Amino acid sequence: MVLQLRGVTKTYETGDGPLPVLRGVDLGLNAGETLALTGESGSGKSTLLHLVGGLDTPDAGTIEVAGANVGAMGDEARAALRRGTVGVVFQQFNLIPALDVAANLSFQARLAGHDEPAHWVDLAERLGLTPFLRRYPEQLSGGQQQRVAIGRALAARPRLLLADEPTGNLDETTADAVLTLMLDLVRESDTALLMVTHSDRVAERMARRIHLRLGKVA
Numbered sequence: 643m644v645l646q647l648r649g650v651t652k653t654y655e656t657g658d659g660p661l662p663v664l665r666g667v668d669l670g671l672n673a674g675e676t677l678a679l680t681g682e683s684g685s686g687k688s689t690l691l692h693l694v695g696g697l698d699t700p701d702a703g704t705i706e707v708a709g710a711n712v713g714a715m716g717d718e719a720r721a722a723l724r725r726g727t728v729g730v731v732f733q734q735f736n737l738i739p740a741l742d743v744a745a746n747l748s749f750q751a752r753l754a755g756h757d758e759p760a761h762w763v764d765l766a767e768r769l770g771l772t773p774f775l776r777r778y779p780e781q782l783s784g785g786q787q788q789r790v791a792i793g794r795a796l797a798a799r800p801r802l803l804l805a806d807e808p809t810g811n812l813d814e815t816t817a818d819a820v821l822t823l824m825l826d827l828v829r830e831s832d833t834a835l836l837m838v839t840h841s842d843r844v845a846e847r848m849a850r851r852i853h854l855r856l857g858k859v860a
């Protein structure tokens with residue numbers, strides 16, 4: 643299994659007191675599996691993604707990614723996890739502003755130890771980014787930046803791809819095309835995909851779907 647969560651809980655401290663968000667989440671994801679994560683606004687979807695990506699730690703429970711316990715990792719191991727094993731496409735794309743599109747793609751691949759120009763060039767071509775390789779992120783539309791973020795994550799050949807509404811900024815036709823491409827790419831590389839979405843249309847294209855409600859998988 644690429645991802646296994648057991649009894650994961652997370653409570654935030656707020657000005658109004660503790661806010662329990664996750665109350666014992668169990669979840670497993672196999673290599674190459676695609677899973678839609680739905681739930682109302684505020685149900686904890688982004689929190690779950692952040693925990694799996696090692697950006698925050700659970701209060702209790704375990705999160706294993708490719709057999710390693712994320713909660714027990716030190717900063718170094720967690721950084722390595724984010725460089726290579728887990729790819730992320732979050733709503734703020736976090737592209738590197740000082741690097742052009744080609745360099746954003748190749749930099750991430752090199753960081754992950756996959757210095758394979760043919761791979762990221764192919765990803766760029768399939769994502770329709772070839773005309774923009776010499777442009778900087780600020781010179782791209784939101785949808786173009788979104789495609790760079792997808793290409794950059796996949797260039798690192800992750801075992802698990804975490805995506806938060808990755809087609810949310812696109813019109814329906816483009817969103818469908820980008821989603822089809824993403825699903826093709828993860829299938830080809832046997833990458834597991836955990837995608838947060840509000841869209842039934844998107845969720846229906848994934849192999850499995852789970853819903854977060856009252857802090858648990860409903």
Ligand SMILES: Nc1ncnc2c1ncn2[C@@H]1O[C@H](COP(=O)(O)OP(=O)(O)OP(=O)(O)O)[C@@H](O)[C@H]1O
Nearest residue numbers: 654655656663681682683684685686687688689690
């Ligand atoms: N750092 C934080 N400190 C305190 N509360 C937080 C923090 N981050 C998130 N929350 C709260 O935790 C709850 C879950 O937030 P989260 O972003 O995980 O929800 P979500 O399901 O992703 O929502 P949306 O669909 O609106 O993006 C919300 O009530 C939010 O206000």
